[in-house]
Amino acid sequence: MYKALVRAELLPQIMGRLVVQAVLNVWVETRTNAGTGTLRAYRLLRAWNEDTVTWNVPWAGPGATDNTDVLAIADGSAALNVVGQWLSVEVTGAVQAWASGAANHGLLLVYESSASTVYELASRSRTGKEPIPEIRYC
Numbered sequence: 001m002y003k004a005l006v007r008a009e010l011l012p013q014i015m016g017r018l019v020v021q022a023v024l025n026v027w028v029e030t031r032t033n034a035g036t037g038t039l040r041a042y043r044l045l046r047a048w049n050e051d052t053v054t055w056n057v058p059w060a061g062p063g064a065t066d067n068t069d070v071l072a073i074a075d076g077s078a079a080l081n082v083v084g085q086w087l088s089v090e091v092t093g094a095v096q097a098w099a100s101g102a103a104n105h106g107l108l109l110v111y112e113s114s115a116s117t118v119y120e121l122a123s124r125s126r127t128g129k130e131p132i133p134e135i136r137y138c
Contacts, residue, residue, distance in 0.1 A: 005048065010095070016100070022092045036117070069108075
């Protein structure tokens with residue numbers, strides 16, 4: 001199991017509105033072999049700082065495993081079986097919760113597979129390939 005953190009602020013005009021659809025687009029850079037799995041997005045419940053976050057800090061459970069760190073049910077998922085392409089993960093539930101006033105601590109992305117494949121997703125430092133949220137609202 002491999003994990004990544006991602007967070008984006010919502011635009012003020014989305015707050016209090018109905019979110020019709022929200023997806024997080026992530027660029028899949030590389031993989032170690034042809035194994036496949038599932039990328040799940042879980043809503044984080046605990047604040048974290050990009051400069052100080054580790055496997056243990058600020059989490060109650062290592063890797064954000066405690067029920068005070070992250071919701072137990074994924075907000076969305078996508079089959080992860082591509083490389084050198086964008087992958088879209090449904091995150092409407094999380095974005096609607098944030099638009100309705102829940103604290104936005106971002107998402108925990110978890111790759112689950114029975115294969116021993118490691119995928120590398122582009123981070124915000126990869127210009128033009130950084131994670132991109134797409135939100136439709138009314």
